[in-house]
Amino acid sequence: MTNFKNPKPSVGTSSTKYLPIKIPVKTKVDLATAIEDAIKIIRENKKIIDQEVKSSDANLQR
Amino acid sequence: MQIFSDKAVLTERCNGKYIFIDNDFLGKLFESESLLKYIVKTLPSSIFLIDPYIELEFRRDVFLPEQRILKEKFVNIPIFEAVPDHPEIYKKIQVNALLLSQIYAHQNENGASLVDLILAGRLMNAPFTSLIITGNRKDYPSCIFDNIAIINLENTNGSAQPFYVISFNKDKFNGCYESFIKLEKKIKI
Numbered sequence: 205m206t207n208f209k210n211p212k213p214s215v216g217t218s219s220t221k222y223l224p225i226k227i228p229v230k231t232k233v234d235l236a237t238a239i240e241d242a243i244k245i246i247r248e249n250k251k252i253i254d255q256e257v258k259s260s261d262a263n264l265q266r
Numbered sequence: 267m268q269i270f271s272d273k274a275v276l277t278e279r280c281n282g283k284y285i286f287i288d289n290d291f292l293g294k295l296f297e298s299e300s301l302l303k304y305i306v307k308t309l310p311s312s313i314f315l316i317d318p319y320i321e322l323e324f325r326r327d328v329f330l331p332e333q334r335i336l337k338e339k340f341v342n343i344p345i346f347e348a349v350p351d352h353p354e355i356y357k358k359i360q361v362n363a364l365l366l367s368q369i370y371a372h373q374n375e376n377g378a379s380l381v382d383l384i385l386a387g388r389l390m391n392a393p394f395t396s397l398i399i400t401g402n403r404k405d406y407p408s409c410i411f412d413n414i415a416i417i418n419l420e421n422t423n424g425s426a427q428p429f430y431v432i433s434f435n436k437d438k439f440n441g442c443y444e445s446f447i448k449l450e451k452k453i454k455i
Contacts, residue, residue, distance in 0.1 A: 215390055238343050239306055245340050
């Protein structure tokens, strides 16, 4: 038994609405806040990577 | 990190569309503040979608608990939207992925991973409203997909890393599909 019997392509048309849910409209404030939050995460991640690099360098030098 | 890209072309052709982010681009956004700001400000009306399999690829195999938490927080910021897995849509995506993989093989364009096939299947299902951003152009062969825009990033060693915004070309697909089906019809098993 197959999951894909006689498969036919499903190519959307210009009227195909992709998602069945409504995506909330983002305001400029929402986007600005989201960007700030993302930047904090990116900077935190960089700190972690830098710490890991320093500690592995220190281990190599021992 | 310097970004070399035609902002006007990017805005004109991509703003307002659903944009599926491939894992390599998501990883780059996670590294670079300047790229994140550039993309969000250049495409303020676009909706950046993360497929569940892309999220899985992004969050898998992380050793440090701090990084695991940061990655989870990153994909949850409101810049990104999760793709809802509606069963009716997902069934179509799976069939599209299967057919695409067979067409790629017929066109001698092998190598796309399962996740890339799923993403391509999603694009195929809504070609007029969506795009993909990816760093690996080979995963979306030009026998079916077109470049809409290219974003070049300068790495720390001075080399350039391109990311491609691609669209599904219905006419190209129909051509490939027809020749694929003709071949199947000739075979009698």
